[in-house]
Amino acid sequence: MTEAIRKNFASDNIAPVCPEVMRALDRVNHGSAAAYGEDRTTAALSALAREVFEHDVWVFPVATGTAANSLALSAATDPFGAVVCDQSAHIANDEGGAPEFFMHGAKLVPLPSADGRMALADLDRALTENGGHGVHTSPIQTLSLTQSTEWGTVYTLEQLGALTARAREAGLATHLDGARLGNAIAALGCRPADVSWRAGFDMISFGGTKNGAMAAEAVVIFREDLARNFLRRVKRSGHLWSKQRYLSAQIHALLENDLWLRHAAHANTMAQRLAHGLRRLPVAALPFEVQGNEVFVVLPERAVAELETQGYEFYRWTNPPGLDGVLIRLVTCWATESRDVDALLAAL
Amino acid sequence: MTEAIRKNFASDNIAPVCPEVMRALDRVNHGSAAAYGEDRTTAALSALAREVFEHDVWVFPVATGTAANSLALSAATDPFGAVVCDQSAHIANDEGGAPEFFMHGAKLVPLPSADGRMALADLDRALTENGGHGVHTSPIQTLSLTQSTEWGTVYTLEQLGALTARAREAGLATHLDGARLGNAIAALGCRPADVSWRAGFDMISFGGTKNGAMAAEAVVIFREDLARNFLRRVKRSGHLWSKQRYLSAQIHALLENDLWLRHAAHANTMAQRLAHGLRRLPVAALPFEVQGNEVFVVLPERAVAELETQGYEFYRWTNPPGLDGVLIRLVTCWATESRDVDALLAAL
Amino acid sequence: MTEAIRKNFASDNIAPVCPEVMRALDRVNHGSAAAYGEDRTTAALSALAREVFEHDVWVFPVATGTAANSLALSAATDPFGAVVCDQSAHIANDEGGAPEFFMHGAKLVPLPSADGRMALADLDRALTENGGHGVHTSPIQTLSLTQSTEWGTVYTLEQLGALTARAREAGLATHLDGARLGNAIAALGCRPADVSWRAGFDMISFGGTKNGAMAAEAVVIFREDLARNFLRRVKRSGHLWSKQRYLSAQIHALLENDLWLRHAAHANTMAQRLAHGLRRLPVAALPFEVQGNEVFVVLPERAVAELETQGYEFYRWTNPPGLDGVLIRLVTCWATESRDVDALLAAL
Amino acid sequence: MTEAIRKNFASDNIAPVCPEVMRALDRVNHGSAAAYGEDRTTAALSALAREVFEHDVWVFPVATGTAANSLALSAATDPFGAVVCDQSAHIANDEGGAPEFFMHGAKLVPLPSADGRMALADLDRALTENGGHGVHTSPIQTLSLTQSTEWGTVYTLEQLGALTARAREAGLATHLDGARLGNAIAALGCRPADVSWRAGFDMISFGGTKNGAMAAEAVVIFREDLARNFLRRVKRSGHLWSKQRYLSAQIHALLENDLWLRHAAHANTMAQRLAHGLRRLPVAALPFEVQGNEVFVVLPERAVAELETQGYEFYRWTNPPGLDGVLIRLVTCWATESRDVDALLAAL
Structure with a gap:
């Protein structure tokens, strides 16, 4: 350095790209490969992600976290709906309005918190109030949390579970912005499954770029219905790479042998x-x-x-x-x- | 191979990534770099593009041609407007509705042609008819042509000039989908400037991926007003890379020493x-x-x-x-x- | 006159407003009424529509045909989807891009016809071809026909039935633009049910303005799932009247004693x-x-x-x-x- | 009653419709009239509005306040932009997400206040902070205030002037939600011009429905550039009445002889x-x-x-x-x- x-x-x-990711890019750089995700590297990534998360998964690699978050939210939220999040959330402050663009104008409902961790009581109140105004108020349809948070704090697994349980009770889909998910897992000493589907999340934005990749994140979805038309959204937003092997190879390199967690x-x-x-x-x-x-x-x-x-x-x-x-x-x-x-x- | x-x-x-682009990626892979396009590689790309196109340019590298085309069209067209193109155009057939998404529902008006080259008479008729229906018809605000075309043919410089002249007369912005622009320039034996701004285009989608890059295209804009808020659109669609040096380096490698034209x-x-x-x-x-x-x-x-x-x-x-x-x-x-x-x- | x-x-x-509609407006013009469709006139309209169409219906009165058509299409079509229609269709030519706006950029796929009546073979070809291009092509999700057509012709019930059957086979929702539905029913000598749900339509735009109302159309929906969030779309597009009694009264007056059919x-x-x-x-x-x-x-x-x-x-x-x-x-x-x-x- | x-x-x-408005509807109900606002009643409305506001005006009557507000904001705000408003604002709480729909996903930035009146210091802070985050933050482009406010209070002319002056200094467009503008004018004892363009507003939503009309509001615009494509937006959202005489007649009746102010x-x-x-x-x-x-x-x-x-x-x-x-x-x-x-x- x-x-x-x-x-x-x-x-x-x-930071630059870590050596393992650079080597992975070199390794796939030969011969032809089917375009738009029909390649073998992408297939290998899906298989590996299934192992890592110990669950059926649908994996959609994209180049940026803004794309990952916004695509995920748009798959779970109607254009007339809303997403509840912490007021410090990246989706609310730092993505230039991308979530609203991908969701076709659905609203973000940010809740204040002391340290980036949404309180259960605040979520409860927001969901209770939201129901009372009929068609005049955008219905909250999705919960989006960030782990680790924008203030560098980490939810406990119990906190996550309680928030997603309340959300599911209200019929919400659940999304985790995991731009720094590895840091949270390392802090909690838990398994990737614990902080994702076992904690009640339907989908996560898996961060790679901040953790050593060149430009690679992935939407990891645990519910088939949310995954169904997802690739259409990826394509329609210009996020489907023709040479996708080079995108999948980055995420694969991070997942392999827990490189992401060691980083x-x-x-x-x-x-x-x-x-x-x-x-x-x-x-x-x-x-x-x-x-x-x-x-x-x-x-x-x-x-x-x-x-x-x-x-x-x-x-x-x-x-x-x-x-x-x-x-x-x-x-x-x-x-x-x-x-x-x-x-x-x-x-x- | x-x-x-x-x-x-x-x-x-x-195809895989060409050796020159891989080397360029290695070359920038050291030390820290300012994020989101504030890096030196991006600055070098802008300077080089200015030389190559012999004109003031604003260059916005993105990972896919769908993003480049859709972003360009959205900067030139109101949500209530329309874009006229050839019926064979990639934007009309192969981008999963991305142009309509980025343009917030503006319409594409595809004109039939024999071989992918729009005829001046057809453009003239379309523009003439379009004016007559007031608010009931979406106003055509942008012309988008493809060079080389989707049928592998190439417009002459005269044909391009006549089409853009008619478009400008009607107040349209002009866009060239140059996913295979290098092939057209090689075929015509002209300079990049001849087929872009000298031919009357306000902006082009410069194709890199099909020509040896990993995932790199660029919107090259010749009019400052169209460039003004462009980066906001790039960010808002999730196409602004945090580690942009790796995106800019690819385009830079292609432009350097005319690699793209030799390819x-x-x-x-x-x-x-x-x-x-x-x-x-x-x-x-x-x-x-x-x-x-x-x-x-x-x-x-x-x-x-x-x-x-x-x-x-x-x-x-x-x-x-x-x-x-x-x-x-x-x-x-x-x-x-x-x-x-x-x-x-x-x-x- | x-x-x-x-x-x-x-x-x-x-034309002006017919005397019956003016009288109906006078009749409801007294005392207070619950706002936003919770009034008694709207309830009476729903009951009457159920009788007229001999089917469970969800009725959403709005002031314009453009709103009725666009709202209906948006409820049936994903933003990444497409609607197949005749090239003469009002939605494709005369609504200033409203369908694309309400559908958040979904595409219209207009099929050529001789006289405004879509041919079954053309629909069949369009649906067959549409399936073959994966995520690169917007999937056709809705069929929209116009009765009577923009060229003043009328589909037979058999023609409508064959088209909707093919559409349903492909999983499409079906919509009828009935701005001049009364004229078609009068021409066919059939019942409203015959040309709507019995002919395979999930929803119709019922035209009132052209038939004697001041500004009143209605989306009439025959499928509960399509009706579920419809009022949210009406509100979100500014089409929910606070004093809705005056909107419902117009449609009610037209339906009462078959005034619309006599007109x-x-x-x-x-x-x-x-x-x-x-x-x-x-x-x-x-x-x-x-x-x-x-x-x-x-x-x-x-x-x-x-x-x-x-x-x-x-x-x-x-x-x-x-x-x-x-x-x-x-x-x-x-x-x-x-x-x-x-x-x-x-x-x- | x-x-x-x-x-x-x-x-x-x-409340029902006031007798004067009903009479006005009867009065225009004869003979044919050009559709879509080309009628004489609409022309008379424009002339009268010019007198009432003592300024060049472009008047666009629509049926609901949600439409008026959302159309106005969409004409002044880019899809990637934002609107600053009070946290009690109707546009932020009661319109089912309509502003975000019409603005194609632009954001609302609600500021807290004690009684529905935005404080100058709060606006100042919001505008100052907004500038510092580049493309990651949606740029505030429009100020929207409500007079009288949602809590029944009324801004003084000085307060309005100070807020719009700060907004204009930052390059913002200025909009006034005047659903209850008449009540504010009556409270202030001022002229319509004082509380609109003289107070620094580029456009207002003029409320008619709450003040005796059936369903009639109007966007009144004082800047030609903002009015230019406005009718296209009205049409594209389904808010252009074919029989517009009946919409214009309502607003005309309210403006005539200051009926709206007496009400x-x-x-x-x-x-x-x-x-x-x-x-x-x-x-x-x-x-x-x-x-x-x-x-x-x-x-x-x-x-x-x-x-x-x-x-x-x-x-x-x-x-x-x-x-x-x-x-x-x-x-x-x-x-x-x-x-x-x-x-x-x-x-x-």
């Missing part, structure tokens, strides 16, 4: 090391539990500016309601090294 | 060799001029079945109106070799 | 009288059978101009393919009188 | 009488200033139930954040009489 990556904590998407565990360890060091600094305050690979920290303006001067890259964040000070986000990834973290801490 | 590619004439998207010229030569051989067979009839890299040929059912038995891959095509017999399409590409063509001819 | 209406054959929507029969009689007179003129040629209330006639330019000079109003029509001469359309309605027709004939 | 209306305070849309003033007076009486009741609390024709009052459950038992109709409302007790809404209208109000007060 060059100097550049060492000081770049802006996101897990600034995620490493990133989490780096985040813990960073958080541990920050907590020892009297000037630093960490508003959220550090459970995945994101560290949010409040620092004096002077300290933040100094880091920037030294060439460090990170985002000054929008403070959540009620939080003062200069909040910055530091993200670790598969490529972060201990000495990078230590150097950052030393710089402070 | 393995045996597999040698007998596969199904499309130019069944295309080679594919054209292979198609000519194939067409030449086929014309010598008494049982074969070629309904269209072979100008790019697609050869359409009518053969007896017996001959077609024999090829299939021998492991050859190609599409049995839907006959255009008025054409009888078994029409098949044979596509050559950068990876096709002379001996592949000769073996196919021998097999017949 | 004033002079004005006597010379106006432009359409059946240029339609009268208009048909006037059209026959007109056609009969025209056929006696050596200069006139009637390209289509006159079965409803529309008369298309080819006249010399001189004669057409003379009528215009005398203050007659009608549309110079776009000729269907293959027809030469000045084609004009003359429409009769509930308010047309014999002497109006005779005067027009005399003027010629 | 019958007994029924006397006890119905549920909304101003439960509104009467309704306001009735609301004041009601509020005055309620304030004298020790058990009643009025959380909001009563300025228009809506009275929100917190009552003991016992009192509310007693009213219901006596046949009174009104809505138990969803409490705004922080308000306890049984909140009900009582709405007066043009048809409310003093004795109705007094009887209600006596019943309490």
Whole structure:
């Protein structure tokens, strides 16, 4: 890794592609292959995903998380419907309106939370109120949660199960934005099945890009009815690659031998090391539990500016309601090294 | 090349990625890079595209041709508007409704033609009639042509200029689907500028995937007003890669040293060799001029079945109106070799 | 009727509101009424419609035929799907892209016909071909026919039955644009049930405005699943009236004592009288059978101009393919009188 | 008025049509008229609106407020854009997702407020934050305010002017939901121009239905560029009446001789009488200033139930954040009489 990556904590998407994924791309790069997902690599991916998730799955690889989330939501939600999510959700804030585009104008209903984890009582209230206004109010048809959350926290399996149970009781479909799912699994020490279908989810957006891939995510669906016309939606949004082997190979490489989980565990360890060091600094305050690979920290303006001067890259964040000070986000990834973290801490 | 590619004439998207593009991907695979197109590779691509097209350009790389076409059309056409195109156009037949999705329900108005080349008289009539029905008829706002066409023919520069002039006279924006633009340029022996903005086009879909890339096309825009909010559309459709360097690097590799034109010229030569051989067979009839890299040929059912038995891959095509017999399409590409063509001819 | 209406054959929507409908509006204009369709007039309409159609029905009154057609199609067709119709269909030509808007970009697939009546062989071919292209082609999910047709012809019950049977075999929903359904029923001498659900239709757009109402059409649905979320679509498109009693009262007045059928029969009689007179003129040629209330006639330019000079109003029509001469359309309605027709004939 | 209306305070849309509007409908009900807004009544409406608003105006009558609001917003906002509004806004809560449908998925950004009146500081913060996230955040392009508000309060002209000035500074278009605009004008004692274009609005939804019409609202536009393709949007959403004289006649009747303002003033007076009486009741609390024709009052459950038992109709409302007790809404209208109000007060 060059100097550049060492000081770049802006996101897990600034990293290069991991060697295993590059090798996988090389490996499939020979001869012809049937186009549009009829290739052998895609078939192998489906088989492997079935093993990893211990369940019948329908896997749809796409290049971006925005596409994965938006396609998933559109398959579960009528154009006149609505999706309930946390107010910090990526789908509500960071996807340029993509969910609304793919859902043809269905609404997002964001619920406030303290740390990115939706509270059961809030979901319950939202669903109860939603029923009372007839055709004047868009009916909530889908629950979308994020694991690990946008604030770097992780739901327990019990929390997820309780939320999806309430959602299912109200007839909702359930979706998990798993852009950083590996980090959550590593944090929970559970199996992929535990945090997905066993936790009550009908479909997940499986994140690959932030975890070492070039551009590869996958919608993993556990319900055949939701999968039925899914490929039509993929095609219709321009997300069906003609040379799909190169997309499937990336996800396959991550799933193989749990590479994705090893990457995620490493990133989490780096985040813990960073958080541990920050907590020892009297000037630093960490508003959220550090459970995945994101560290949010409040620092004096002077300290933040100094880091920037030294060439460090990170985002000054929008403070959540009620939080003062200069909040910055530091993200670790598969490529972060201990000495990078230590150097950052030393710089402070 | 393995045996597999040698007998596969199904499309130019069944080929692997060319070595130059793979090397370019390796070359950018180090260190961190700013996400979402703020990287140096993307900046280099823009500079190179400006040289290649000899014009101010705004370049938006995306992974698929469906995305490129649909995004371009949506930037030029109101949701209540319409796009006039040839009835053979990819946008009208092969993109699963993507243009209508990106354009939010705007209509396609396909005009019949003999060989995929729209006739000026037909465009003139369509535009004249379109004006007469007020709000009851969707106003045609955009002209979309395909070069080389879906039947493997190529417009002359004069034909293109006349069509775009008529379109501009009626206030239309002009778009060129250039999934196989390189093949057309190679056929015409012209410069990229001649067949794009000098021929009256406001924007083109530049095809990379069929010409050696992994998954890379680009919308190249010559008018600043059409480019203004374009990136928002890219993001909102999930087509903005976080690690965009890997997308831009592919297009850059194709543009560099005219690799795309050399690839295309080679594919054209292979198609000519194939067409030449086929014309010598008494049982074969070629309904269209072979100008790019697609050869359409009518053969007896017996001959077609024999090829299939021998492991050859190609599409049995839907006959255009008025054409009888078994029409098949044979596509050559950068990876096709002379001996592949000769073996196919021998097999017949 | 004033002079004005006597010379106006432009359409059946240029007429005023019939006395019965005006009286019905007066009758409901007292006291308060629950809003948004919870009123007693709407309940009475539903009960009456059930009698008229001899079937369970779900009735959704709206103000325009464009809304009725587009809402109906959107309830039966996925955004990624398609609707097959005749190339002369109002939904394809005259609604400013409304069907595509309400269907969120689903496509219309118009089939050519000689006289506005889709041929079974053409539908069969379209459905057969549509299945073969997988996700690249929008799947046809709905059949929409028009009765009486845009060329003033009327399908026989057998023709309708054969078309809907083929459609249902392919899993399609079936819709009838009945903007002039009364005229067809009057021509066929059948019952409303015969031309609707007994002929295989899942839903119809019932036309009121052209038949004496102020602004009132109704989507009449015979399948509960298609009706389920329909009111949400009505609301979401701004077509749910708060004071719905005034909308329902119009349709109710037309259905009561078969007023709509008497109006339609009268208009048909006037059209026959007109056609009969025209056929006696050596200069006139009637390209289509006159079965409803529309008369298309080819006249010399001189004669057409003379009528215009005398203050007659009608549309110079776009000729269907293959027809030469000045084609004009003359429409009769509930308010047309014999002497109006005779005067027009005399003027010629 | 019958007994029924006397006890119905549920909304101003439960009332019948006022005699003046019925007479206007009768008056235009003769002879033929050009369809789709080419009639003389519509021309007269445009002329009258110009006088009333003392400005060039483009007037588009439609049948519902949902249509008026959604059409207006869609003309000013790109599909990838956003509209900022108060969290109590009708467009955000009560239109079944219509704005998102008409805007093709553009987002609503609701700001919290105490009483339905957006605070300048909140708008300022929202606009400032919105600019900082590039393509990941939907750009706010339109400001939509409601006058009088959903909580029955009225903005001062200064408040409106300050909000629209800030919006214009940021390049936004400005829209006023005037479903109860007459009530606000009556409360302010100003001219229609003062509260519309002079207050910085580009377009307003002019409410007729709640003020005595049958089903008639109008989008009144003060900027030619926003009006340009507006009729196409009206048609494409099924809101263009063929017999438009009957729609225009309703608005015309309301504008003529200030009928709409007299109606509104009467309704306001009735609301004041009601509020005055309620304030004298020790058990009643009025959380909001009563300025228009809506009275929100917190009552003991016992009192509310007693009213219901006596046949009174009104809505138990969803409490705004922080308000306890049984909140009900009582709405007066043009048809409310003093004795109705007094009887209600006596019943309490």
